[in-house]
Amino acid sequence: xxxxxxxxxxxxxxxxxxxxxxxxxxxxxxxxxxxxxxxxxxxxxxxxxxxxxxxxxxxxxxxxxxxxxxxxxxxxxxxxxxxxxxxxxxxxxxxxxxxxxxxxxxxxxxxxxxxxxxxxxxxxxxxxxxxxxxxxxxxxxxxxxxxxxxxxxxxxxxxxxxxxxxxxxxxxxxxxxxxxxxxxxxxxxxxxxxxxxxxxxxxxxxxxxxxxxxxxxxxxxxxxxxxxxxxxxxxxxxxxxxxxxxxxxxxxxxxxxxxxxxxxxxxxxxxxxxxxxxxxxxxxxxxxxxxxxxxxxxxxxxxxxxxxxxxxxxxxxxxxxxxxxxxxxxxxxxxxxxxxxxxxxxxxxxxxxxxxxxxxxxxxxxxxxxxxxxxxxxxxxxxxxxxxxxxxxxxxxxxxxxxxxxxxxxxxxxxxxxxxxxxxxxxxxxxxxxxxx
Amino acid sequence: xxxxxxxxxxxxxxxxxxxxxxxxxxxxxxxxxxxxxxxxxxxxxxxxxxxxxxxxxxxxxxxxxxxxxxxxxxxxxxxxxxxxxxxxxxxxxxxxxxxxxxxxxxxxxxxxxxxxxxxxxxxxxxxxxxxxxxxxxxxxxxxxxxxxxxxxxxxxxxxxx
Numbered sequence: 272x273x274x275x276x277x278x279x280x281x282x283x284x285x286x287x288x289x290x291x292x293x294x295x296x297x298x299x300x301x302x303x304x305x306x307x308x309x310x311x312x313x314x315x316x317x318x319x320x321x322x323x324x325x326x327x328x329x330x331x332x333x334x335x336x337x338x339x340x341x342x343x344x345x346x347x348x349x350x351x352x353x354x355x356x357x358x359x360x361x362x363x364x365x366x367x368x369x370x371x372x373x374x375x376x377x378x379x380x381x382x383x384x385x386x387x388x389x390x391x392x393x394x395x396x397x398x399x400x401x402x403x404x405x406x407x408x409x410x411x412x413x414x415x416x417x418x419x420x421x422x423x424x425x426x427x428x429x430x431x432x433x434x435x436x437x438x439x440x441x442x443x444x445x446x447x448x449x450x451x452x453x454x455x456x457x458x459x460x461x462x463x464x465x466x467x468x469x470x471x472x473x474x475x476x477x478x479x480x481x482x483x484x485x486x487x488x489x490x491x492x493x494x495x496x497x498x499x500x501x502x503x504x505x506x507x508x509x510x511x512x513x514x515x516x517x518x519x520x521x522x523x524x525x526x527x528x529x530x531x532x533x534x535x536x537x538x539x540x541x542x543x544x545x546x547x548x549x550x551x552x553x554x555x556x557x558x559x560x561x562x563x564x565x566x567x568x569x570x571x572x573x574x575x576x577x578x579x580x581x582x583x584x585x586x587x588x589x590x591x592x593x594x595x596x597x598x599x600x601x602x603x604x605x606x607x608x609x610x611x612x613x614x615x616x617x618x619x620x621x622x623x624x625x626x627x628x629x630x631x632x633x634x635x636x637x638x639x640x641x642x643x644x645x646x647x648x649x650x651x652x653x654x655x656x657x658x659x660x661x662x663x664x665x666x667x668x669x670x671x672x673x674x675x676x677x678x679x680x681x682x683x684x685x686x687x688x689x690x691x692x693x694x695x696x697x698x699x700x701x702x703x704x705x706x707x708x
Numbered sequence: 709x710x711x712x713x714x715x716x717x718x719x720x721x722x723x724x725x726x727x728x729x730x731x732x733x734x735x736x737x738x739x740x741x742x743x744x745x746x747x748x749x750x751x752x753x754x755x756x757x758x759x760x761x762x763x764x765x766x767x768x769x770x771x772x773x774x775x776x777x778x779x780x781x782x783x784x785x786x787x788x789x790x791x792x793x794x795x796x797x798x799x800x801x802x803x804x805x806x807x808x809x810x811x812x813x814x815x816x817x818x819x820x821x822x823x824x825x826x827x828x829x830x831x832x833x834x835x836x837x838x839x840x841x842x843x844x845x846x847x848x849x850x851x852x853x854x855x856x857x858x859x860x861x862x863x864x865x866x867x868x869x
Binding site: 303304307308309312313315316317318319320321456457458482572573574575577578580581582594595598599600602 | 754755756757759800803804806808809810811813848851857863864865866867868869
């Protein structure tokens with residue numbers, strides 16, 4: 272009898288305990304939900320921090336803007352691009368495209384032409400490049416560091432003519448937060464004087480630009496074609512006649528500030544030009560840009576962590592985060608979108624190789640024609656002008672960083688023209704020696 | 709006769725019956741109120757993850773309809789309640805965990821449900837066109853109709869301290 276009662280009691284007790292535990296767990300879950308969803312929701316704004324105007328250390332900025340800084344640090348990652356083109360691994364481009372060695376013969380790009388790494392490596396890559404030597408001018412660091420601000424403030428364009436080695440001790444940081452942000456407001460800004468001057472010539476005041484425009488200008492201040500004015504070594508953007516490859520070539524044909532060539536090709540004896548990453552120029556005519564999509568929309572898409580929205584500062588191929596970059600607008604699945612981009616880039620690479628190889632043949636043909644004793648000088652000079660134009664168009668696309676994706680139709684048109692001009696150059700060279708009349 | 713009625717009123721069975729009706733009524737009222745309240749756009753928009761879509765909807769030319777009028781399946785009340793419970797629990801989990809992405813997209817089922825609701829009103833408009841031939845997805849073309857990009861608040865607001 273007594274035994275049965277204790278059994279009953281213990282059963283009741285355990286039932287009680289179970290109920291208590293259930294109530295406790297439910298209450299805890301309820302409180303967690305209440306706090307996280309209603310009482311303390313994630314912040315929807317960023318609190319402005321006080322950072323001194325001259326502070327360029329990204330780690331200091333990162334203390335106040337941790338999500339952005341964490342994504343910036345991902346720029347240190349060295350990884351190939353998912354499409355097989357571009358990427359941030361320091362590979363020599365001439366391995367995949369040996370015609371580079373012929374087309375850039377006699378100048379530094381045939382010695383060292385590697386794929387670029389992320390922004391934190393800008394100064395390291397500059398110092399390590401075999402293209403840099405004792406004769407290198409200070410203008411080369413214009414786009415590599417935020418310290419440019421102070422250097423330009425102190426000396427104006429005079430820094431450009433000084434030897435790079437003299438400026439190196441003043442440079443403490445590579446491309447960091449301050450290159451694009453004003454620390455007092457966190458608004459976007461540009462610091463490259465060459466870009467500001469070039470935009471002024473196009474009647475655009477960058478201090479009055481809209482936020483949406485600035486989301487491309489901060490990139491365009493460096494991802495653009497430029498040359499050094501021979502006298503002062505000042506950086507100049509060749510945009511007076513427009514941003515298309517043929518517009519820029521028309522500008523160079525007028526020999527601005529006495530700038531007639533980057534180097535003389537030893538085989539063809541043609542006065543050659545070297546194109547520099549015209550990403551801003553090519554993309555500005557592309558369908559994405561024309562539809563109002565800024566560089567940052569794809570390369571620095573909005574991400575979320577812990578419910579907080581932030582702009583990714585991992586500036587890389589959008590193919591590494593298709594969901595955030597493309598699917599904001601495009602509804603197709605990730606694999607479909609990646610295949611589309613690959614298709615475009617494969618088409619471009621095929622024609623880029625054809626153009627590059629035809630130009631290499633043309634250098635050889637003109638070189639041989641020039642060595643022949645009875646060659647016609649008029650035809651030879653005509654051939655040299657043609658190859659200069661052909662190589663400019665090829666190089667404009669080859670030096671650009673998107674393998675044509677930024678503007679596929681313009682790219683294929685440009686490469687088509689380049690191939691035709693290269694063939695015309697070969698024909699003119701043959702005509703010079705009388706091989707074709 | 710009256711005596712009999714008096715006794716019946718005093719009986720526990722009758723009391724239980726009345727109490728049952730009252731409790732049942734209260735539960736029904738609370739449940740119906742909760743169902744409608746939780747279908748209200750203000751309720752949905754109270755969550756952090758839903759703020760952008762709520763903002764877009766409020767500026768669209770479909771803002772006279774609540775979220776659930778498009779996002780609950782076209783079916784009987786049991787089906788609606790089942791879906792609502794399942795979706796609600798899913799939302800609550802991710803809102804609490806804060807693991808939702810920057811852009812929240814449709815599930816295959818979610819897309820189907822919204823399409824069904826488009827046709828609930830606009831069915832006769834497309835009835836005699838190729839769009840009614842089955843398998844058509846209204847949102848392929850009309851995807852920005854309610855949650856338009858142009859109405860997006862956009863950007864990240866910087867706040868002075």
